[in-house]
Amino acid sequence: AQTVTQSQPEMSVQEAETVTLSCTYDTSESNYYLFWYKQPPSRQMILVIRQEAYKQQNATENRFSVNFQKAAKSFSLKISDSQLGDTAMYFCAFMSPILTGANSKLTFGKGITLSVRP
Amino acid sequence: DGGITQSPKYLFRKEGQNVTLSCEQNLNHDAMYWYRQDPGQGLRLIYYSQIVNDFQKGDIAEGYSVSREKKESFPLTVTSAQKNPTAFYLCASSPLTSYNEQFFGPGTRLTVL
16 A cells, blocks of 8 residues: 655744645655645645656746656655745555546645745 | 535634535545545545435544435534544545546544533
């Protein structure tokens, strides 16, 4: 079974600075997908970024980028130029690709609460 | 506008009563999911369904039941057998593509008194 570990329960960053959120996972599979989801105080889950394991290039979405280290099974999220609206819980999640006749599901970490200070 | 709706946003029930949480999507997604969120626990999968009239148990299915009579709807019933039902419940849906990105509804906060 896959597991996802987010060891830091809380982090804080000054507005406009950069912060990195850590995530490690455990799997025996070679092909899979990794996600970072954001849950602001409204509690609406929003996809931040996605990484396919077979791609060596790290995914980037505007101010959000990942550092994907497949051998180390590490998937950290870097937020540049932090904004007050980035204050939220962030969840790292793992998914195996759908195989014929099989089912797939997301496995989430426990999340990290990020506070951006003005 | 396409999206996922969950109703109600807040739900209060007396202990021992069954309660049904609604989840509807108009994204034409094949797969739908129910998650439970507790403080410090992240999201845990309760049930999921990939086609109409078929569904599978997730990691914490005990005390819950679901139905999938229509592609758009995936209601979750919290039964009296669920020992600790007070939680935040999230519904999600996804197309059956290779990466299966899940889109989430706004959630229902269930409080059992």
